[in-house]
Amino acid sequence: MASSSVPSSQPARPPRPNLAFRRLRGSRSPAEFAAAVRRAAREIGERVSCxxxxxxxxxxxxxxxxxxxxxxxxxxxxxxxxLTDLGFAPRSSVRGRRTGAAGGRPENPADATSETSGACEPYETHDRYDTYDEYDPHDHEESDVLRRAFMTGGATVAAAALGPYGLVPEAPAAQRPVRRAGSTDACALEEAVRRIRVLDDRHGADGLYRRAAAPLRAAYELLNAGAVRQRTADRLYAGAGELAISVGWLAHDSGRFDDARSHYAEALATARVTGDPALEAHAFCNTAFLARDAGRPREAVRAAQAAQRAARPLGSPRLMSLLALREAGGWAGLADRAGCEQALVRAQAYFDRGPAEADPEWMTFYGEAELEGLEAQCWSTLGDWPRAARHARRAAELQNPHFTRNLALYTAELADDLARGGRPDEAAQAGMRALDLLSDVQSSRVRSMLSGTSRVLLPHRRTSGVSEFLDRHASLPRMV
Structure with a gap:
């Protein structure tokens, strides 16, 4: 592990925009260019969380x-x-190396100037679950799990204001005052997290993801600016981590799995840096969910088990119930029926203990409807369509109408289970109800499920109601 000591002085001048790199991006959006970077990394066997x-x-x-x-x-x-053609500074100028030093390593890292300290990319670029045959100590020195990102200063550090919904783009760096964050900033950050969750519950993720990136950047600038009091700093770290998870979920639900993985890893690193078990449990919880959806069931099991270890001292049976369901989903993906059933029994037992004061705020969505819905997904993965349909139907019946996105999800799940279980007429009826809900919900996840259902129902077009569902599904506007 690289030394944790960092210079306390601020850079003498603001950073200079990298116009060469901007020209190389061309007409692509930052998100599109980041996706191209990740693809290029895979081509050469690298793993970066761009x-x-x-x-x-x-x-x-x-x-x-x-x-x-x-x-x-x-x-x-x-x-x-x-690198200089790409607009970057020579490595020797930003790492405190002297020309001709053995191996290109700094003679003494403590001699690095305040101008260059922390100038390299500090974020972890590799997947924490994987191991590699080759280990480059330089890479480890440069990433160091977000520590330098939070501990080193910068000339343009500022506490960017979050709008009423936390969705207002930040002002240009030159227009933002440099100051330390206070309790008002912590409150704004916490409110941004709540607002994003409420909007997602009602409308789904697709329309929110790009807009939520600005407050996430602002949150980490607040961390970088430092806080007036330690209590405020703790709230900022927790809020930034929760916001990273929320933005990660928006990416997850809108089908941007690589982006979601990056945001969840960022939240997990924040939790590890600050020693926050509640944030760590939440980050692992979402990582397990993502791994299941991305077809990595063994990782889903491991992440869910890690979440349970972190959550056990917190005193929230409902949280432990949800995490057991995440584990059950992983076992189902591995076709391990016994492991899945054991986890489902634990989930029900924890749930039956009822709510507690220690239940996290973010778990407001988790009630009996979600318990039934997640169990339905497990049985569906195991191919037990009748049992999956029973649980999905109950989930839809129990769901609070406020959670429109989840209601659409459970209804789409029911339609798919009925279709695969040989009940095309009932599947079409449920599919039509799900399509009605899509007028208010933008969720690639729900749309993808309905697309799968339509493919299953194609051979049954002459069955009552199926043709109407297929035609209406085919007329859905394409997502941008």
Whole structure:
């Protein structure tokens, strides 16, 4: 582990925008360019967690030189160019190295100037669940699990204001005052998390994800600015981690799995840095859910078990119930019926203990309807369509209408289970109800489920109601 000591002084001048890198992005959005970076990384066997926020930071000049993993990816994307051609500073100028030093390593890291300290990309780029045959200590030194991102200062650090819904883009860096964060900022950050969750519950993720990136960037600038009091700092860390999870969920629900993975990893790193078991349990919970949806059931089991270890001292049976369901979903994906059933029994037993004061605020969605819905998904994965349909129907009947997105999800689940269970007429009826809900809900996840149902029902077009459902589904506008 690299030394945790960092200079306390601020840079003498603001970062210079990287115009060369911006030109290379061209007409692509930051998110589209980040996706291209991740694809290029996979082509050469690298693993980087590039997202739109990283691209923004490079273009703003906050990252004067990328770490070694990103360097290899960028040079692969733009063959024949050097780092300086891409607008970055020479590595020796930002790492405190002296020309000719053995192995290119700094003679003494403590001698690095305040101008260059923390100038390299500090974020973890590798997947924490995987191991690699080759280990580059330089990469580890440069990532260091978000620590330098939060501990080092910058000339343009500011507490950017979050709008009433936490969805207002931040002002240009030159227009933002440099100050330390206070309790008002912590309250604004916490409110942004609540507002995003409420809007997602009602309308789904697709229309929110891009708008939520701005408050997430603002949240980490608040952390970087520092807080007046330790209690405020603790609230900021917890709020930023929860916001990263919320934005990750918006990416998850809208089908952007790589972006979601990056945000969840960021939240998990924040939890580890601050020693926050509640945030760690939440991050692992969502990581398990994502792994299941992305077809990595063994990772889902491991992440859910890690979440349970973190959550056990918190005193929330409902949280433990949800985490047991996440584990059950992983076992179902592995076709381990016994493991799935054991986890489902634990989930029900924890749920029956009732609510507690220690239940996290973010778990307002978790009630009997969600318990039934998640169990339905387990039986569906195991191919037990009649049992899956029973639980999905009960989930839809129990769901509070406020959670419109979840109601659409359970109804779509019911339609799919009925279709695969050989009941096409009932499946079409449920599918029509789900389509009605899509007028208020934007969720790629729900739409994807209905697309699968329509494919199953195609051979039954002449069955009562099926043709109407297929025609209406085919007329849905394509998502942008």
């Amino acid at each position: 997202d739109a926020r990283y691209v923004h930071r490079v273009e703003a000049g906050e990252i004067r030189c990328p770490n070694y993993a990103y360097e290899r990816v960028f040079l692969h994307m733009f063959p024949g160019r050097t």
